[in-house]
Amino acid sequence: MNISLRKKIIFLVLSLLFIVTLAASVISTMEIQRYYKNRIVDQMIVQLDEVEYLLGTQVLGFHDSTRYNELARYADHSRHRLTLIDSTGIVLFDSHVTMDSLHFLENHLNRPEIQMALKSDIGQNQRKSATLNHTMFYAAKLYKNGGKQSAIRFIRLALPIEEIEAVLNTVRWKIMLGGGIALILIAVVSYLIASRLTYPIHQLSTVAEKIKAGNYDERFDVSGSDEIGELADLLNDMLDKLKYDLIRMKKLEEMRSQFLGNVSHELRTPIFSVQGYLETLMENPGAEQKKQQKFIKKAYRQAVRLNNLLTDLIDISRIESGEMKMTFNPFDVHDWLHKMVMDLKETAAEQSVFIKLANEKNEHVKVLGDRERLNQVILNLATNAIKYNKINGQVLLGYTVLRNKVEIYVSDTGRGIEKEHLTRIFERFYRVDKERSREVGGTGLGLAIVKHIIEAHDSTVYVESEIGVGSSFSFRLRKV
Ligand SMILES: Nc1ncnc2c1ncn2[C@@H]1O[C@H](COP(=O)(O)OP(=O)(O)OP(=O)(O)O)[C@@H](O)[C@H]1O
Ligand SMILES: [Mg+2]
Structure with missing residues (x-):
């Protein structure tokens, strides 16, 4: 200006x-x-x-x-x-x-x-x-x-x-003198009025200058019910909202960079492993077949892990950015869970775990949801229930029909989760026992994905667990 x-x-x-x-x-x-x-x-x-x-x-x-x-x-x-x-x-x-x-x-x-x-x-x-x-x-x-x-x-x-x-001439002079005096008087008055009028605006710009310099706690202090007072109130409201948004954005930014750190850390481990196994193979070209096979298998397993990790990462970022759209359709719960059990039977058997559907007869209840995504939920929960189980352990998939909802659960006879971890297992990359999880090929993203998908269904995932007895994960879907 x-x-x-x-x-x-x-x-x-x-x-x-x-x-x-x-x-x-x-x-x-x-x-x-x-x-x-x-x-x-x-x-x-x-x-x-x-x-x-x-x-x-x-x-x-x-x-x-x-x-x-x-x-x-x-x-x-x-x-x-x-x-x-x-x-x-x-x-x-x-x-x-x-x-x-x-x-x-x-x-x-x-x-x-x-x-x-x-x-x-x-x-x-x-x-x-x-x-x-x-x-x-x-x-x-x-x-x-x-x-x-x-x-x-x-x-x-x-x-x-x-x-x-x-x-x-005398008359002219008198008129001019009168005009001159009036001019001076009105000039003084208009100066005073202009000063009074522009003072609040001046105040606004002073505060705005401070806010521009990063002082977000500064507020406009212009009282009065005129337009400038209203403007000040409006700006203050705006600043409150902006500050709130700023805090949220900072938090998001923090989470993002933390996520990025975790991602690179998680990626580095399998990549180094693959690199290490391949180096060993290259340096020992004369090694016996059996030994070579062992290293190739190990490298392959790491590659699979890397692939799983990337799939999970892509899923989670697609869900969080809102890019993954859900399509809700009604489907039969019994048929659905029955099919899931069938699909998982082999994986469970590999780990010497028995999996079955808890409900014996079909109640022909339909629920509303994105079946594809819910498959992923059951897969993640059941895989956990199998992975963190014990030899000859059991996994139960089942549902309870409520008044206008159907509760779906996945329970196991595994080792259980300590109370201190219960609230955190849904965080990205969070694992109770990092070494054990890594051994069984986990990245700590499974439950985070589950939580996102269930929340997109306007529902919540609950977990109950007792050390040495087992855990049970549950959520509800709308009955149709
Ligand atoms: N049924 C369960 N019994 C015992 N611990 C569990 C169970 N489900 C999850 N956990 C614990 O919670 C952690 C987080 O689970 P989550 O599924 O998110 O990750 P993960 O299984 O380690 O890796 P991913 O699922 O990405 O392959 C697991 O590492 C495990 O320690
Ligand atoms: Mg998992």
Whole structure:
């Protein structure tokens, strides 16, 4: 912001004020000028009447030099130039010219004011005087008082325009002075108002500056119910939300980097193993067949593990990013679990574990869910139940029909999980016994995937476990 808002407001107000004052001054000066001129003309006409009367009553005269000078003095006294003219335009008297010099004056018949007076009794004009060489205002009157002083046809009064101008100048000055004072007063007032008006905005920008510098606990402290107060409240609300989001984002960021660390750690182990086995094979080309086979098998197992890990990782990231869309369809629980048991029988037997469906007869209950994803859930839970079981242990898959839900469970007769681990086994990469889990090919992602899928079904995974007795994992699906 180059020019502050306050300066802009002040500038605007002052410009407006200047224009208004100027216009008002010009208009009022013109009006007053006209008014004064009219008044002067009126006064001159009164004066003309007076002169006419005085001439008529012969109080004033001009025929001998004494009376001529007396009349001149009378005119001087009233600050006018008085001229008496006969019907042919010859000047009979002029207060600014001596009696002897009268015959030097030119004929006045063609003077505009005289011509006007001839037509409409009264005439007026403003021009440069040929006789006196400066601008004068003239008013002439047709003299009708014929009887006495009969030679007079026109009475004319002249006033130097400077006199009129002087009066008007004073008026102009007064108006300008008034305008100037008003301008200063309003400038001061508008400065104060602008300061008051922009103060909260200034405050807002100060706080905003602090927030920009990373001080997220800063809040706008502008009270009042006007727009700026409302804006401050709005911004504060926004900041609260933003701060909350920021905390969440930081947490997510932390989780992400932790996840990335875990991933690289988990990937490194099998890759190093594969590398190690292959190196041993390369360095001992003459080793006996059986030994070579053993190493190749070991390398292969690590490769499989790597593949499983990547599949799980891709799954989890697809679920978490929301890329994996669930499609819910109703299906028969009994048939579904029965099929799962059949599929898992072989894997279980390999580990000397017996797996079976707990429900004997089909209750023909349907549930709503994404069967593909739920297969994955049962597979993960049952694989755990088999993996972490004991020789000749048992795994039970089953369901309980509730009022509008069906509870599905996977229970085992394994070694159980300690209380301290129970809440954490659903975290990514969390394993109770890292070595044992790795031995059986686990990465610690299985339960995290289970949790995500079940939550996408608006449900929760519960776990109950007793050391040495076994564990049971369960969740509920909507009955249809
Ligand atoms: N039925 C169970 N009995 C005992 N311990 C279990 C059982 N299920 C899970 N666990 C414990 O919880 C941990 C986390 O299980 P999870 O399925 O997430 O990972 P995993 O089995 O180690 O690896 P993955 O499933 O990714 O191959 C396991 O390492 C194991 O210690
Ligand atoms: Mg598992």
